[in-house]
């Protein structure tokens with residue numbers, strides 16, 4: 347980890363005008379003495395990989411989410427990869443994903459040799475639009491991955507109803523929504539499988555880490571095998587797996603972070619609502635609608651920029667805000683089907699899985715158009731809302747945004 351002096355030097359070398367202490371950072375992990383002593387305890391124990399701490403973390407996480415099982419992995423991407431594999435998604439299958447999310451959601455489909463099919467997003471919540479999801483279902487569709495984007499739950503009732511009708515597996519990508527609820531139920535417990543990330547900037551972190559939650563004993567059992575080389579005993583590999591194990595240090599941090607999650611989320615929510623209230627009259631900002639029956643986890647505090655009203659692009663705004671000492675997030679800037687890896691079908695050699703013999707359809711993402719995703723991509727910024735921010739800093743975020751025009 348780069349020290350404070352190192353960061354100052356990098357800032358200086360980059361010619362940044364602001365010193366580090368003047369910067370309002372968009373995200374900061376909230377770890378303290380409890381996490382530090384939990385790590386020290388593991389280091390002293392001499393037991394480092396997938397042992398008692400991982401088991402304890404899995405049990406506590408499953409109980410918090412409200413599922414029977416939780417299976418820890420070493421990243422959210424690994425959790426998605428394993429979840430699809432454990433559910434038997436593979437060659438010839440189509441999996442519906444939203445057009446705007448982090449690319450890991452799509453990667454997990456392709457790594458399992460299945461074909462991602464993009465559905466549009468809801469213009470109000472930025473999550474998967476159930477009607478467009480239904481439109482994209484074919485006889486090859488086997489699963490759908492709704493993403494609770496920025497911490498706002500996707501429209502799960504409609505998604506589950508459509509999925510049930512078409513016999514689709516629902517894998518919730520809850521990587522951005524720890525603690526979020528939909529109609530009183532925790533996300534990650536509503537679909538057949540939930541996948542989680544504990545990356546450094548998330549509502550709770552283990553540095554890097556992931557989790558799969560499910561009530562299905564077969565999926566849980568297969569997920570446990572796949573994350574650990576498919577090993578049924580020391581000398582037997584019964585199915586194809588990976589090394590996606592979580593280590594004990596990460597799990598020890600995760601146990602403490604989980605115990606603090608609700609409190610941290612409370613502050614995150616308070617900060618976000620304070621920002622949104624303070625900015626509600628800014629005519630070039632559009633505030634996303636929060637559905638009345640959800641508990642938003644506010645991984646991000648997202649606002650949409652009306653570039654015409656502002657008279658500058660969102661990219662220019664992000665640079666200007668940074669110059670004035672406020673760092674914001676700016677993602678996702680294009681609908682995912684425009685990524686070169688998909689346009690060029692540049693996945694596995696010989697164009698696999700796009701010309702897979704089990705999939706006799708022609709895949710071409712170049713003419714795809716999801717109008718809501720096209721209109722929203724690149725226009726969302728996430729404001730600093732992490733729990734370490736003071737009221738003074740939140741006020742500075744508001745006044746800086748208001749001073750832009």
Ligand SMILES: Cc1ncc(COP(=O)(O)O)c(C=O)c1O
Nearest residue numbers: 421422423448450521543544545
């Ligand atoms: C929506 C979404 N899915 C999946 C992931 C992948 O998680 P990880 O970074 O832990 O691999 C992320 C991480 O940022 C994410 O935001």
